[in-house]
Amino acid sequence: MISSECLRSFSQIVAKAKEQGYYPYFHSLSASFGPEVEIDSKRVIMAGSNDYLGLSNDPRVIAAATDALHNYGTGPGGSRFLNGNSILHDQLEERLAALTGKRKAIVHTTGFMTNLGIIGSILEAKDVILCDHDNHASIISGCDASPARMIVYRHNDPSDVSKQLEIITASKPDARILIITDGVFSMSGNIAKLQDLVDIKEKYPQSMIYVDDAHGIGVIGKRGRGTADYFGVTKKINFIMGTFSKALASIGGFVASDDEDLMLHLKHYSRTLIFSAALPASSTAAVLAALDIIEKEPERIRRLHENATYMRENYRKIGIGIEKGTIPILPIPIGNDTTAYNFASELFRNGVFAMPAVHPAVPRGCAIIRSACMATHEKHHMDRIIEILDSLIKKYHIRKSDLSDNQQNTANDQCP
Ligand SMILES: Cc1ncc(COP(=O)(O)O)c(C=O)c1O
Missing domain, CATH: 3.90.1150.10 (Aspartate Aminotransferase, domain 1)
Structure with missing residues (x-):
């Protein structure tokens, strides 16, 4: 429990900042x-x-969300796993798989919950996560939720990834290693060096790459397909994660992958998918409309x-x-x-x-x-x-x- 002294001093700092404007x-x-x-x-x-694309205020996106409100009501009434799943979620997963060039996609209620639930469910205790120093807080929470050990590598530094992989594989030959990076870093706008990461990954068959493309989807790559497409390495990236709260004008998140067995597993084991309410129909329909517009315009x-x-x-x-x-x-x-x-x-x-x-x-x-x-x-x-x-x-x-x-x-x- 945070001490009352700490709480008092924090309140004083906030009060002073408000007072001084x-x-x-x-x-x-x-x-x-x-x-x-x-x-x-x-x-x-x-x-x-x-x-980024200003689609939150687009009349077509608003109309799609409004129609969905009339058809489905305001709340989902449960998690997708139970009674909250709709045709709109299924359609959106198909569209996102096609957009990212992957076989399957799974939609969650926010991007944060996607990282928390998915990263938390991919690995076992013997495995290792290699995490960029500047990765988003939701990735760190996902790493904390995973039984695997997390090792942080220097920001956007493939040579450090290479060094860490050499050390890990020497001491833990059976470990699976998940390299996680933002596609476009949320604070600096730096683009991850995905081509270099892919080249390194090719040397270590036990390694996989997870790209959080919250700021890349809808922004870079052909027709906004994201950072993996921008580098032409889509097939080599194991997981592409994205959010709907940026260029896609809504709220929600997803992960896409070619590994159909693993995706089926994740759909039944991601705790934030199973134990939390589904993305409301209005938000889901808004993303579908935003994707249509990105495709056409x-x-x-x-x-x-x-x-x-x-x-x-x-x-x-x-x-x-x-x-x-x-x-x-x-x-x-x-x-x-x-x-x-x-x-x-x-x-x-x-x-x-x-x-x-x-x-x-x-x-x-x-x-x-x-x-x-x-x-x-x-x-x-x-x-x-x-x-x-x-x-x-x-x-x-x-x-x-x-x-x-x-x-x-x-x-x-x-x-x-
Ligand atoms: C890189 C990155 N990943 C994940 C998230 C979380 O997404 P959401 O806002 O949809 O929960 C954000 C949000 O700021 C982000 O910048």
């Missing part, structure tokens, strides 16, 4: 119009959303990439340390946590909503503003964001030239 969390939106949202009766530009992904390119180029022009590229996650390196809180508050007061990310989401001392762009941002939105950022990064002395190497590295591969 820099508490950044739990803003209450009263409406969302996609690239703009309403908070405290004020319309601000949304510059941190994972709704590839220009949306093109627009997202154009916007990301524009934002990255302009961030660089005003002195923000960010790589060129087309990934819509746009981290602004800040460094110190308090500066990040103050910076986010001042952004908000100037009509731009983007959240700070501090430890443990990023390494200590490497706080960022986790900004992101959407396909539905218009040029005037982006120019306004850039204009405000330009004045604030000068005021807070966080241009690339102002920051230490460590802080700058948050935006690239080498952050410790």
Whole structure:
């Protein structure tokens, strides 16, 4: 039990932050119009959303969710295993298997629950998980739920994976080894070096690769098929996991694989699938509609990439340390946590909503503003964001030239 002293001191920290106007969390939106949202009766530009394609507000997605509400009601009435499964779940699993180029897919109620239930059920106690240092918290919870031992490798460093595999196979020749990585890392926007990981895996037949592609599905690869497709290594990846809470405009998650026997096992043993309520029909139908639109309108992904390119180029022009590229996650390196809180508050007061990310989401001392762009941002939105950022990064002395190497590295591969 957390001591009452600890609880008191935490309450005091939060109260002080609120009093001084820099508490950044739990803003209450009263409406969302996609690239703009309403908070405290004020319309601000949304510059941190994972709704990358802007499909959450698409009338066709809303109509599909509304129809499903009328057909199935608001709640699922149970877990998929028992009475909560619907034709929509079955259809969605088929669509996701086709999208990711895998034989089978299993839908869960959130992405977090997918990682928790699936990673927790794949391995035995004699096995090992090799986990990227910067993997998402839900992967860590999945590793904690697994009887296998977890070993963390240096972020996006295939040579460290190779070294660890050599050590593990020498001491545990019978162990299965699951290498887990985000496809696109949620805070930095770095793309995992999947081709290198696949090359290494080929040398160790007892190893498998699990890619959490929460930020890759709908964003990269042919027609948004994700990071494995982007590298052309789909067949070599054992598990592709994704969420519906980002580009797919809903909520929920899935895992896809070619191993039909294992998938059948997981469908009966993933605790978060068996013992938790099914994804509601409205959310399921929304994903199906979003997939239809992505298929029919590839220009949306093109627009997202154009916007990301524009934002990255302009961030660089005003002195923000960010790589060129087309990934819509746009981290602004800040460094110190308090500066990040103050910076986010001042952004908000100037009509731009983007959240700070501090430890443990990023390494200590490497706080960022986790900004992101959407396909539905218009040029005037982006120019306004850039204009405000330009004045604030000068005021807070966080241009690339102002920051230490460590802080700058948050935006690239080498952050410790
Ligand atoms: C990489 C990654 N995996 C998993 C999740 C969890 O997904 P969900 O929000 O659907 O629970 C997230 C969410 O932020 C994520 O960024």
